[in-house]
Amino acid sequence: MSDSNIKFSEKEALDFHSQGRPGKIEIVATKPMATQRDLSLAYSPGVAVPVRAIAANPTLAYDYTAKGNLVAVISNGTAILGLGNLGALAAKPVMEGKAVLFKRFADVDAIDLELATEDCDRFIDAVALLEPSFGGINLEDIAAPDCFVIEQTLRERMNIPVFHDDQHGTAIITAAGLINACHLTNRKLGDIKVVVNGAGAAAIACTELVKAMGVKGGNVIMCDRKGVIHKGRTDLDQWKSAHAVETDARTLADALKGADVFLGLSAANVLTQDMLKQMADQPIIFAMANPDPEIWPPDAMEARPDAIIATGRSDFPNQVNNVLGFPFIFRGALDVRATAINDEMKIAAAEALAELAREPVPEEVAAAYGGRSQSFGRDYIIPAPFDPRLMEVVASAVAEAAMKSGVAQTTIEDFDAYRHELRARLNPTVSVLSLAYEAAKSNPKRVLFAEGEEPNVLRAAIAFREAGYGTPVLVGREDVYGLLRELGVDDPESYEVLNSRNSPLVGRAVDHIYEKHRRHGLLRREVERMINQDRNYFAAAMLALGEADAMITGTTRPFSQSLRQVRQVIDDEKDATPFGINLVVSRNRTVLIADTAVTERPDAHQLAAIGMRAAGFARRMGLEPRIAFISYTTFGNPPGTHIEDLRGAVSLLDGINTDFEYEGEMAPDVALNYEMQKRFYPFTRLSGPANILVMPGLQSANLSSKLLKNLGGESVLGPFIVGLELPVQIAPMTATASDLVTLAVLAAGSVRERMPAKKRARSAPPN
Numbered sequence: 001m002s003d004s005n006i007k008f009s010e011k012e013a014l015d016f017h018s019q020g021r022p023g024k025i026e027i028v029a030t031k032p033m034a035t036q037r038d039l040s041l042a043y044s045p046g047v048a049v050p051v052r053a054i055a056a057n058p059t060l061a062y063d064y065t066a067k068g069n070l071v072a073v074i075s076n077g078t079a080i081l082g083l084g085n086l087g088a089l090a091a092k093p094v095m096e097g098k099a100v101l102f103k104r105f106a107d108v109d110a111i112d113l114e115l116a117t118e119d120c121d122r123f124i125d126a127v128a129l130l131e132p133s134f135g136g137i138n139l140e141d142i143a144a145p146d147c148f149v150i151e152q153t154l155r156e157r158m159n160i161p162v163f164h165d166d167q168h169g170t171a172i173i174t175a176a177g178l179i180n181a182c183h184l185t186n187r188k189l190g191d192i193k194v195v196v197n198g199a200g201a202a203a204i205a206c207t208e209l210v211k212a213m214g215v216k217g218g219n220v221i222m223c224d225r226k227g228v229i230h231k232g233r234t235d236l237d238q239w240k241s242a243h244a245v246e247t248d249a250r251t252l253a254d255a256l257k258g259a260d261v262f263l264g265l266s267a268a269n270v271l272t273q274d275m276l277k278q279m280a281d282q283p284i285i286f287a288m289a290n291p292d293p294e295i296w297p298p299d300a301m302e303a304r305p306d307a308i309i310a311t312g313r314s315d316f317p318n319q320v321n322n323v324l325g326f327p328f329i330f331r332g333a334l335d336v337r338a339t340a341i342n343d344e345m346k347i348a349a350a351e352a353l354a355e356l357a358r359e360p361v362p363e364e365v366a367a368a369y370g371g372r373s374q375s376f377g378r379d380y381i382i383p384a385p386f387d388p389r390l391m392e393v394v395a396s397a398v399a400e401a402a403m404k405s406g407v408a409q410t411t412i413e414d415f416d417a418y419r420h421e422l423r424a425r426l427n428p429t430v431s432v433l434s435l436a437y438e439a440a441k442s443n444p445k446r447v448l449f450a451e452g453e454e455p456n457v458l459r460a461a462i463a464f465r466e467a468g469y470g471t472p473v474l475v476g477r478e479d480v481y482g483l484l485r486e487l488g489v490d491d492p493e494s495y496e497v498l499n500s501r502n503s504p505l506v507g508r509a510v511d512h513i514y515e516k517h518r519r520h521g522l523l524r525r526e527v528e529r530m531i532n533q534d535r536n537y538f539a540a541a542m543l544a545l546g547e548a549d550a551m552i553t554g555t556t557r558p559f560s561q562s563l564r565q566v567r568q569v570i571d572d573e574k575d576a577t578p579f580g581i582n583l584v585v586s587r588n589r590t591v592l593i594a595d596t597a598v599t600e601r602p603d604a605h606q607l608a609a610i611g612m613r614a615a616g617f618a619r620r621m622g623l624e625p626r627i628a629f630i631s632y633t634t635f636g637n638p639p640g641t642h643i644e645d646l647r648g649a650v651s652l653l654d655g656i657n658t659d660f661e662y663e664g665e666m667a668p669d670v671a672l673n674y675e676m677q678k679r680f681y682p683f684t685r686l687s688g689p690a691n692i693l694v695m696p697g698l699q700s701a702n703l704s705s706k707l708l709k710n711l712g713g714e715s716v717l718g719p720f721i722v723g724l725e726l727p728v729q730i731a732p733m734t735a736t737a738s739d740l741v742t743l744a745v746l747a748a749g750s751v752r753e754r755m756p757a758k759k760r761a762r763s764a765p766p767n
């Protein structure tokens, strides 16, 4: 089995796919469909107008339909990952997965199409007929040699890019990795001896590309299931025989003697430690079969500590997987309406990837993969898929190469502006959340789940642990182990449970709270009762005493009650009142709303302080803060009362040195609409629409967030508490298990660097 650090059960994988709406994709309308008029425009009779326009000028399809951003991911399921021919229907989860990766990484809309035929001609006809619908075709998981015939014929017949990703996507990423691995081991492509295991779609394309880049034909030995592909074999088709060589080697083991490079695009576990021991010094081992590689990296490393090792998986260093390429390659091709993805575009992508890996990694990416090396070297020969730079670097290289090589139908005049547009397409908050998850994995923390008897909380704790985000510490008095068992956990005793009825830590928890409050009216016996009766007090005391790094609670009582209890044990940050921030993540923008949780009527000082801390929070989320102090009036229009505090906050900020933009008072429709600001209030100090709305009071902040969540269809996260001395997050009572996991990850992520929890506990002064 694997030594991977991502663990999940088969049930989890199935639940992931079946929960909520089955599958991974849905279609969302981009235009309003609310009124009779909307319907008349979207469909008959209004739709007739673009129909006639496109009939007269076909390129207008790119202006009036989704074609220009739409890719079909098409398979017949004859080579699903490394699982073999499992048929068109079984390929659907992979193709849906590919479609969502297109969206997630490059904002390309993609739809999966599975064709139930193994007849090349029928497949080709079916795909060719789809040309009007799509801006590009991604062929996927079609076995060799049919895939060669299919792709070649479709490229000739179609006037949009047709790209078999298992061939060229893989070849591009492999080439980038190989360039860098050779660079690190001082090898020249012209000298290396390569063994390619597999002679299918991916293997043949990789071999062709590396030969085109300078690897000598006579230095490459390819193997299939029957062993080495040598000149004496009589069972070879034209694609395999093109790579047959004169050699005495007959098996993979023979071929690997003295080889510099192993490129595995075959099947799981076919490479042994003994074979690796025969390879040259500093061997380069790319075991790229999916989902399980030809050899697991720890085994390869044990046999050859001097090796550079890559796999197709995200849970080991050096992920050589086509996910690093296809989203961005299609992004660039679509943006210039390319008619093909040609060799120039492929080479530009490979070079851009290789160069990017040699550049310093941005701080947030390094932090996210903190446990692993993130500077160019043996464990980092290729960028990581979550690196936000991939989009602009690879897509712009591909678009430029398309223009230079004459397959672009439109041109990009200003590449700086284009790169800026590409950055904006990726919602930074979505990226930051992904990075927060990665960061949690590489720096796992101990998180107290204060409501450890609630099924939802336990589900979250299980998911938190199994995803590798950290160690959940469950606070509960009932039989928590029994509850875990009911939820399908086989080894409940492996979870840590703290019970305030019998924990040896109770005495110290009481001491801690009593110490804080004994001069403010609390008797020791009252503190004992608090600890005994309320898990929030006990959990918060455990946090304060260093038994864990962070805490989450909130699902069993109103937010304000949980917060009040927590604040009796955990101090506020110096000179600050805590407040709540909600994150509204809508299609193309993220907006923060504050204070959604604590102070009912903040005065000018409190509003200014909320603005300042919200700006810091926004930066941590990857947003450059632009604050609007929100009112129902904009700069006194219409005239009204209750705006003094907002104006006061603005002038308080005017009096200090701030490094963020702020403006107010403003109504939300003006704050969020920069065109309107420039038109009616050209003196605005914002440089774009506001992304932090500091509301005049708790009512407006809290109500607007809840309305957006329930009516607006927006994804609203939070409230996140800002301003407590120790990381505590309080979930809304309606939180789902997955909301709780996000909160736990964010709470763990805001742990300041200090002594690890357990150590602090031990070094605390004796009571």
Ligand SMILES: NC(=O)C1=CN([C@@H]2O[C@H](COP(=O)(O)OP(=O)(O)OC[C@H]3O[C@@H](n4cnc5c(N)ncnc54)[C@H](OP(=O)(O)O)[C@@H]3O)[C@@H](O)[C@H]2O)C=CC1
Pocket (backbone or CB within 6 Å): 078, 079, 080, 081, 082, 083, 141, 142, 143, 144, 165, 166, 167, 170, 197, 198, 199, 200, 201, 202, 203, 223, 224, 225, 226, 264, 265, 266, 267, 270, 288, 289, 290, 291, 311, 312, 320, 321, 322, 323
């Ligand atoms: N990391 C990445 O990005 C990618 C990885 N891959 C992986 O590469 C593998 C092949 O995919 P693909 O090319 O699309 O599939 P194909 O079906 O086109 O090719 C499979 C090839 O693997 C060979 N093979 C299978 N088992 C063995 C074995 N035990 N020893 C030697 N060769 C073997 C087959 O040999 P024969 O010709 O004798 O049948 C065939 O040549 C899969 O595991 C896939 O997951 C693919 C694309 C991208």
Ligand SMILES: CC(=O)C(=O)O
Pocket (backbone or CB within 6 Å): 080, 081, 082, 141, 165, 166, 289, 290, 312, 321, 322, 323
């Ligand atoms: C990654 C991929 O496309 C494959 O393994 O088939």
Ligand SMILES: [Mg+2]
Pocket (backbone or CB within 6 Å): 081, 140, 141, 165, 166
């Ligand atoms: Mg594939």
